[in-house]
Amino acid sequence: MARGPVIIVTGTPGTGKTTHAQMLAEESPVPLKHINVGDLVKEKNLYEEYDEEWQSYTVDEDKLLDELEPIVSEGGIILDWHTCEIFPERWADLVVVLRCDHTKLWDRLEKRGYPLKKIQENNEAEIMEVVLDEARSSYPPEIVVELQSEGTEDLEANVARIVQWINAWKEQHAE
């Protein structure tokens, strides 16, 4: 039996995935390992190339999935990434899609020093709900939750809500 659930935390860059995942890993009633997929891709060279113009890596999806499979199969994982459709449907117990007002998102990405066209691309993706659509077309509707992530109050309320969900998961999976 899995030691813990697999929770995908996704959303446009800057919506707060890493901030949420870190807090959730601290507050979860079952041990959860936070995997920042972007960092893993860099550390383990799971990419085909680095695109200077977009300042981003072209991920080798097969390599990434092979790397993640044994880790995810143990359970008790938070997958933190800006896309979720490449993960097999069977992996996820819960998919959290973080959302943010696009003007606020613009400021966050500007602070991060992203090139203008990358800020524009992400801003547009947020307005067009690209990641939410992706999550909804890749996973059953009952496991996909859309949460606003604009301020600290949202962050705390979202983490509390996910902790409640984990408590329910724990009860359902009790021996």
Ligand code: DAT
């Ligand atoms: P992501 O991992 O989605 O790229 P992040 O967690 O690094 O995003 O957050 C980007 C910045 O925005 C960071 O400075 C923290 C801030 N932030 C994100 N969500 C927030 C929230 N709900 N309340 C306050 N600050 C938030």
